[in-house]
Amino acid sequence: xxxxxxxxxxxxxxxxxxxxxxxxxxxxxxxxxxxxxxxxxxxxxxxxxxxxxxxxxxxxxxxxxxxxxxxxxxxxxxxxxxxxxxxxxxxxxxxxxxxxxxxxxxxxxxxxxxxxxxxxxxxxxxxxxxxxxxxxxxxxxxxxxxxxxxxxxxxxxxxxxxxxxxxxxxxxxxxxxxxxxxxxxxxxxxxxxxxxxxxxxxxxxxxxxxxxxxxxxxxxxxxxxxxxxxxxxxxxxxxxxxxxxxxxxxxxxxxxxxxxxxxxxxxxxxxxxxxxxxxxxxxxxxx
Amino acid sequence: xxxxxxxxxxxxxxxxxxxxxxxxxxxxxxxxxxxxxxxxxxxxxxxxxxxxxxxxxxxxxxxxxxxxxxxxxxxxxxxxxxxxxxxxxxxxxxxxxxxxxxxxxxxxxxxxxxxxxxxxxxxxxxxxxxxxxxxxxxxxxxxxxxxxxxxxxxxxxxxxxxxxxxxxxxxxxxxxxxxxxxxxxxxxxxxxxxxxxxxxxxxxxxxxxxxxxxxxxxxxxxxxxxxxxxxxxxxxxxxxxxxxxxxxxxxxxxxxxxxxxxxxxxxxxxxxxxxxxxxxxxxxxxxxxxxxxxxxxxxxxxxxxxxxxxxxxxxxxxxxxxxxxxxxxxxxxxxxxxxxx
Numbered sequence: 001x002x003x004x005x006x007x008x009x010x011x012x013x014x015x016x017x018x019x020x021x022x023x024x025x026x027x028x029x030x031x032x033x034x035x036x037x038x039x040x041x042x043x044x045x046x047x048x049x050x051x052x053x054x055x056x057x058x059x060x061x062x063x064x065x066x067x068x069x070x071x072x073x074x075x076x077x078x079x080x081x082x083x084x085x086x087x088x089x090x091x092x093x094x095x096x097x098x099x100x101x102x103x104x105x106x107x108x109x110x111x112x113x114x115x116x117x118x119x120x121x122x123x124x125x126x127x128x129x130x131x132x133x134x135x136x137x138x139x140x141x142x143x144x145x146x147x148x149x150x151x152x153x154x155x156x157x158x159x160x161x162x163x164x165x166x167x168x169x170x171x172x173x174x175x176x177x178x179x180x181x182x183x184x185x186x187x188x189x190x191x192x193x194x195x196x197x198x199x200x201x202x203x204x205x206x207x208x209x210x211x212x213x214x215x216x217x218x219x220x221x222x223x224x225x226x227x228x229x230x231x232x233x234x235x236x237x238x239x240x241x242x243x244x245x246x247x248x249x250x251x252x253x254x255x256x257x258x259x260x261x262x263x264x265x266x267x268x269x270x271x272x273x274x275x276x277x278x279x280x281x282x283x284x285x286x287x
Numbered sequence: 288x289x290x291x292x293x294x295x296x297x298x299x300x301x302x303x304x305x306x307x308x309x310x311x312x313x314x315x316x317x318x319x320x321x322x323x324x325x326x327x328x329x330x331x332x333x334x335x336x337x338x339x340x341x342x343x344x345x346x347x348x349x350x351x352x353x354x355x356x357x358x359x360x361x362x363x364x365x366x367x368x369x370x371x372x373x374x375x376x377x378x379x380x381x382x383x384x385x386x387x388x389x390x391x392x393x394x395x396x397x398x399x400x401x402x403x404x405x406x407x408x409x410x411x412x413x414x415x416x417x418x419x420x421x422x423x424x425x426x427x428x429x430x431x432x433x434x435x436x437x438x439x440x441x442x443x444x445x446x447x448x449x450x451x452x453x454x455x456x457x458x459x460x461x462x463x464x465x466x467x468x469x470x471x472x473x474x475x476x477x478x479x480x481x482x483x484x485x486x487x488x489x490x491x492x493x494x495x496x497x498x499x500x501x502x503x504x505x506x507x508x509x510x511x512x513x514x515x516x517x518x519x520x521x522x523x524x525x526x527x528x529x530x531x532x533x534x535x536x537x538x539x540x541x542x543x544x545x546x547x548x549x550x551x552x553x554x555x556x557x558x559x560x561x562x563x564x565x566x567x568x569x570x571x572x573x574x575x576x577x578x579x580x581x582x583x584x585x586x587x588x589x590x591x592x593x594x595x596x597x598x599x600x601x602x603x604x605x606x607x608x609x610x611x612x613x614x615x616x617x618x619x620x621x622x623x624x625x626x627x628x
Contacts, residue, residue, distance in 0.1 A: 174571075204555050205571075206567075206571055209567040209568075212565055232485075233559045237565065257562070260559055271486060274486040275514075276512065277514055278518075280518040283489055283490070284438060
């Protein structure tokens, strides 16, 4: 075995360059990703030749307006959508074709996703604790006191307690439900957590709690975040680097602080200027 | 100009909209559910007021009450006057005239408030023709010129399109045009830009503010976004758990909030220019029927004392702002530190 890529059938050596030298190795590499929706003649390119990578422990934001392709990118990475072309390699596993049966459980252990709507993402008839137990039994074969200890631990990690295990989703507030969604994602100890507008539906005071929680979880576990959001303030608080998308194309990328403080592109500048702040005046778009 | 909401008349004459001690309760359950209590606010012609609060704070219900659009199981206390006339006493025809010609309402989701089977033109023209103020032709001309003022280039073509053919931002501009068709004196805008992208929000707000200023209309902007409200309003009214906790001039209130809830709202908003641990408010926003005898914010307030938990504070004037807080003077310095640290 002289060929270093000898194990390519399952393991792929990624060669993408590292953007931040002090971070770990790439846990996710996306190369020339393209997604086309619609039939021929009425095609719509939602993602257009997008390449990026996410390092271990890194938090990467994807920002852009509606229709910029940020959610589609996240859904492809999560395996909920298949790419038209391009390559997605995650923890050495090529998942471009989507997680096929047999590998689903492996991929689930690498990447988990938290969705925007905490009212639509939980089973309304399953108690919170039962749902967590189900996940832990299927993926780790836990039972007995090991199982209940882990459930308590997960609830504690997201700022809930054992009482909540007996609740149905409808008795929880929006913020609490989103905590449950995060606990469910963390239950599989994934390496990547995709957060798709995960705090957008929450009231400001509750949003602040969940953002602080996300900062703490990353600090304690070293998990990587792929953070999809339209809210630049939120992105500033929880990400290291960011990608700015417009109509499926990468407009600008770099450290979040640098992109938001000194954007190189007019499109990024327009996004930043549109955020209400002291002294802000709403403006008609200059065409 | 700054007007202190809560005072009904000042040097500029009588109020256009005057809400006093408004209470709303749902009567289909026992015990009755209180949604709004003791809300007092007044607006003058041409004044723009930002009504700010989180979910369940009663801001939308207050607007619904002002338009008499509450469901039949809601019971209203207090008084709402428009231009000196009690809204509750309007006869059917007076109410129809009030809703069609005196006030206009912009909803959060324009798609839910337009008929998908009718064109933009039919939607815009129908309401004015029904009031017999204009002929169909006059109304069509007016609609086209209004759409053009909204920055919609090919207005004539848009008139024949259906709502699903328009983007959210474009449809919201059609909504604004629809409220202006009847030349109202007051616009209720209930989260008009919440569903839109920030760049589109900026554009739609710019258009709305232009129209408001040009026509000297009053606007009651309902929003959860304190930054947005502060930027476009003369006066801010902050609601929590169905009641007003603070009101005052937008600039002063934004720079120097006097109620712990207002200060906490400002501190919990993530900044785009710096990274800091957000000051989150413990617990979750409460509804009016969940709070006890004391101050509505007492359960989540870091400054609450025994008095706060047992005794509901009255609205009072503190350095130019109206604040419902027992400890407003005592904690003024602490709030400043918390905000500017």
